[in-house]
Amino acid sequence: MGEAPARKKIIIDTDPGIDDALAIFVALNSPEIEVVGLTTIYGNVYTTLATRNALHLLEVAERSDIPVAEGSHVTITAIQLDPEFPRKIGQIVILGGAFSVNGNVNPAAEANIFGDPDAADIVFTSGSDILAVGINVTHQVVLTDEDLNQLAHSKAKFAQYVCKILGVYFSYHHEAYSMQGVYLHDPTALLAAVDPSLLTYTEGVVRVQTSGITRGLTLFDNCKKKYGELNEWLHKPKVKVAVTVAAPAVVRLVMDRLMQE
Structure with missing residues (x-):
């Protein structure tokens, strides 16, 4: 073996x-x-x-x-403090962005990118091996009331703990989205790092709007068209952006690992 x-x-x-x-x-x-x-x-x-x-x-x-x-x-431009940083690490998996969908802070911006658009733009164009998992994907991954009930009946330490804190999260989603469940943003991004085959990806250049009404907007260029004039997209490194997710498999993994004794 x-x-x-x-x-x-x-x-x-x-x-x-x-x-x-x-x-x-x-x-x-x-x-x-x-x-x-x-x-x-x-x-x-x-x-x-x-x-x-x-x-x-x-x-x-x-x-x-x-x-x-x-x-x-x-706010900080981390990578500017250490220009060698992109070559020191294997991969950056980013929970952030709203690719071709509305944001969750406002119609343009997702919360993590909105928190520091300047730093986000630097990271996306740094040349690191980057995988972006945006809310266009994580909004497909929902922990339901029935899932919460299963967690409540588990004797596992993590399951018991998260049941104590999930109430306010469920209330927020009911109020903000009129839904009976919660989006699994961070767990989806984490599992993308654990098992990249849970998602599918496209590659291209991502830039972040840093000012104005669309501050925090993530815009993806598929790099299929050659433009006739110089622009701020040229010669930027490509990144991977998640486009689909095996949502039931992700929820099952989250449940199994929270209920692991």
């Missing part, structure tokens, strides 16, 4: 966050990967609280051996 494939080492950049908590728990119960650290950033909450929440989740998981590094409290 051959040797088992090496576990993929990942760092989770997070602002927990309810579905961030689900993603972290799923990651810790994913044998394919090794979580070597968490980094924190502002978004759902301020950076200091994100750090506190991340440390708390690791305590719940009894994984306080995993280090947590606190990120910036303000």
Whole structure:
């Protein structure tokens, strides 16, 4: 028998966050990967609280051996501080963007990109191996009331914990989207890193609008047309953008790994 494939080492950049908590728990119960650290950033909450929440989740998981590094409290162009960064890492999986659909902060912008459009544009054009998982995909992945009921009947530690925090998330989705369920944004992006075959992708150039009414808009160029004049899209590196997802498989994996005792 051959040797088992090496576990993929990942760092989770997070602002927990309810579905961030689900993603972290799923990651810790994913044998394919090794979580070597968490980094924190502002978004759902301020950076200091994100750090506190991340440390708390690791305590719940009894994984306080995993280090947590606190990120910036303000907008920052991270990659500009270290131009070699794109060549130091394997891949960046981004939960962010709304490709050819409305955003969730406003009709133009998705929340993570809207939080720092300038930094997002730098990352998308950095030359790193990038996979963007936008809400055009994550809105297909829904945890239902029945799924929540199954979690509630599980004796697993993670299942019991998430049931305590999911109530407010379900209430928000009912109010904002008139739906009986919640979108699994972060867990979908996490599982894209674990098993890329769960999604399909297209490749092209992504730029981010950094000002005006469409600030935070992610625009995808499929690079199939050669334009006659110079523009700000030319000679930019291509990235992968998720276009479809095996939603039932993703939900099943999330459920199984949250209920793993």
